[in-house]
Amino acid sequence: MKTRRDFMRSAVLGASATWTLPGFIDRTFAELGEQSRGSATQFATGKDDTILVVLQLAGGNDGLNTLVPYGDDDYHRARPTIGKNAKDLIRIGDGLGLNSSMPFLGSLFKEGGLGIVQGVGYPNPNRSHFVSTSIWETADINNRSNTGWLGRYFDNACEGVDPTVGISFNKSTPESFGALRNPGVSLSSPELYRWIHSGGQKAQAEEFFSELNRPEDEAPVDGGSIDMPAGGKVGGVVGESNLHFLERVALDAQVSSKKILEIAAKHRTTVQYDGTPIARNLNLVSRMIAGGMATRVYYVSHGGFDTHTGQVNSHDRLLGQLDSALKSFFTDLKKQGNDKRVVLMTFSEFGRRVKENASAGTDHGKASCLFVAGGGVKGGLYGSYPSLTDLTEGDLKHTVDFRSVYADLLGAWLKAPNIGKILGGDFRGIGMV
C-alpha cells in the first residue's frame, strides 16, 4: 500500500538539497515526479540483483587458529599449548589447514565457492576492540568518519527512500550503517518488529498510531534547531534536531515494519537451522530474501571471539557454530534458487597475538583472515600468509588492506558507482567476485 506520505517521502528524500534544511519535510514538493519511484532498488541494478551479507565475528577472531599454517615450525613454537597439528585440520593448501570445526567451509573451499583472504588488516592497527571495530565499520583508518562504509553506499548508490535498503539483525544499528540520509533498519525479531496493540478495536488504535508516527507536514520549520549536532557515529543529518530525527526513525520503523512482517510470514524454510543466535539470524536473512525483499545488504553478528583464556575450546566451538549456520544458510538459499545472488563476507576487528599467553589464550593482535562465500565468488586463497617471524610488536603484519576487499564487494558485486567516494580513496579490488 502506497500512502500519500510514502510518496511524499520518496519525493523529498530523493532531493538531497532538502537534507540541509532543518525540517523533516520540505513543503515545496519541488522534486515530485521523476524521483518518486521510491522503492529500495538501486539505480544501477534491479530488484532481483545481488545481495551482500556482512557477518561480524565480534571480539577479535584468531586468524592463526582459523586458517592454520601448520607447516610452519614458528607457529608451533609460538603456540605450544593451543597450536593445531595437521591431523586436526582440513588441509587446503601447502602447509595450510582450516580449523576442523568447519567442515562445511572446507568443502565449499574445495568446490570453489569460498574465498579466503589471508593477512587482512590496515596500516597502524589499533588493538582496542571498539576503536578497531569502528575502523572496520567506517572504513576510515583515522577513525574520524561519522558514517559507515555501507551507510555511504546507501547514500551514494541507492535511489529512493525505502528504509529497508539495509537490514541489521542487531539490536543496535551497526556503525557501518551510519548514513547521512538512510541508515537502513535494525530489528531482532520480525514478529516483534511492529507496534503491538492487542486491546479491543485494534484497527482503530493502529490508525491513530500511524497518524501519530508520521511527520507533521504542516509543522513550522524551526530555525532554532539548526545548530544541533549530527548524531555521532550513527550518521545523521547535519543540523537535524533530536525531534526530527525521532520522527524520521518512527516513520522508517512504521514503513518497514509492515513489509518485514508480511515477508517474514511468507516463507517457511524446510532446512534445519541450529538454535544459536547466528543461525537464527541467518535464517531471518534467508526468509527476507525468499520473500522478495528488495534489500541489498544484510548485517548479522556472531560474538565471543575475545579468547584471552582457555582459547581452544571456545574458539573451536564458535567456529563450529559459524560453520553449521552457514551450511544451513547456503543450503536454504540453494533450495530457493537464490544462491547465485548472495555473497557473504565475514570480518573481525583484529586477529590475535602470535604467541599464546600464560593462560592458554591469546591477546589482542593485528592481522587476521576473513571469508567471502557464495555463488558469485571466485574461490581460493587471496593475499599472502603473513610471516610469523617478521612481526610488528609481536603481531602479524597485514598483506591485504580490508578496504580492497570492500572495493570488490561494492564495485564488482553491488555495482556501486563512486567507490572512491564511498571508501575515501582509490582502492582496487582483489578480484574475488
Added chain:
Amino acid sequence: MLPKSTGKWTEAEARHLLNRAGFGGSPQEIATFHGLGREKAVDLLLHPTEPEDAFRLPDWCNREQALADARMRREQFMDAQKSRSGMTASEAEAQRRKAFQQFQQDNRRNSVEAQGWWFNRILKTSAPLREKMTLFWHDHFASSIQKVKQPVLMMEQNRLFREHAFGSFKELTQSIVRDPAMMLYLDTQRSSKAMPNENFAREVMELFTLGEGNYTEQDVKEAARAFTGFQLNRFNGNVSQNAAAWDSGEKMIFGKSGAYNGRDVVNLIFQKDACARFMVGKFWEFFAYESPLESAMEDLAKTFRDADYEVKPVLREIFLSREFYGEKAMSTQIKCPVQYLVQMLKELEMDSAPMGFPIMGQTQLGQVLFMPPNVAGWDWGKAWINTNTLLTRYNLAGALTKGTMAGSMRGRDGMERMGRLRELAGRIAKGPDFAKIAAEPERNDTEALVDGLIGRFFCVPIPEKARQSFIAYADSKKGVSFTDAELGELCHLMMSTPYYQLC
C-alpha cells in the same frame, strides 16, 4: 559565571530541572518541587537529606559477609585441590568445572540482585541528583560486571560514586586509581615494574580527565610506570601498594620529571587546564545539550578550577543559568533507557517496577546498569534510537500500561521472548492504578482528560494535531464506557510517539 536565569520560575522549568537533574516525577511531585522556587529547588537537589546508606544493601554486599564468602570459597578451593589428588585427570577437570559453574551462578544471581537494587534506588530515592550523578560517574569511569565478575566489587564502586557524587572530582579520581573493580577492569593489578600496563594510564588521560590531544604517547608510557605497584587481593578486595613492584625511577610527564607514583600523576593531571575544560563539557552535555558554546565552557571551567574540582558549584551554576532553561536545552534530550523506564514508572505513579521489567527493558533498549559496553561508556543521544529500539520502547510502554503482549503473537523466532513477555504481562496484570491517574468522573470530559495526560507525560509541546488525535481517540471510546482498560490504551498511544522519547 554563566548568566543567571532571571525569568519567572515556571512549572515547565521545574519539570525540566527534575527530569535532567533527576528522573522526572508525577504531576504532584513536580508541583511540590515547583513550589520551592528556583534556588531552593536547586539547593534541595544538591543537599539531599536522605542519608547515603538509606537503602539496605543485599546481604552479600556486607563487608563481613563478603569476606566470609571469600574465605569459604578459598577453603572449598583448597579442599578440592586436595581431594583431586586421587582423581583421574578427567574427574578432576569435571570437579573443577562444577565448582566454577557454581561460582558463576552465584555471581550471576548477585549481579541481577545488584542491578535490581540500584534500579529500585533510582526509582525511590528522594535524592535524585545523587543517583543521576552516580549514573554519570558509572558511565564516565566505566567498568563492566562482565569483566570484573565480582558483583560485590561493582557495588563497592557504586558506593564510591555515590559518596563522591557531587564532591571532589579530584578525590574521586584518586580513589578510582585504587578501586578494585576498576583495577580488574583495566588490568592494573597485572601491571608491574617489569611489564607496565598502559591500558589504565591511557584511559585515565584520554577518557577520564584530559581528553584526546592533551597528552602524548610518551606521557602515557611514563605514567604507566608510575601506576605500577598497586596490588589487589582478590580474596578480600584489599588494595595495597607494594614498594618493590613500583617503578621508582625518574619519569618525564607533561614536561616535568620526578620519581612519580600514581598519586603524583593524578596531581599532575589536575594541574593542567584541559582537565577542567574537558569535564565541564561533559557535565553540560549530560545535563543540558550537545555541542556547548566554547565561551560558556570557559566560564564553567574557571568555576571548577576555583573550587578545586568540587563538582557542586559547577552543577549549581548550570542549574541556575539562563541557558539551561533556553530553547536549546528544554525538551530536547533523548531519554536514555534508564531515564525512559524510571520516568515512565513515575509518571504512571507506580512505586515499584513489575518483576523482571527493569532488566528486560534495559537489555532490550541497550543500557544495562553495571554493564556499559566498553571503557568509553555508552553512546548517548541519537545512538539510543533506531527502528528496533523505538518500537521496543513503544511496546514496553504497552506492556506496562495494559499487558498488551498477551496472546498476540505467534511464530517461532518471537516465541521465546514472547513467552517471557507474556509471563511478565501476567505478573503485572494490575498495571498502574488508573484511578490515581484520572478518577472516573474526570473521564467524561475528554478534552480535559487528554490535556491532563499531556501534562503528565510530555515535557515537549506536542503539535495541536497530535492533541486532536488523542481527543478523537478518547471520544471514540467514550460512548461505551471509559474503563481502566481504555484509559490504558490511551496512555499507551500517547507513549507510542516520538515526542514521548524526549525530556
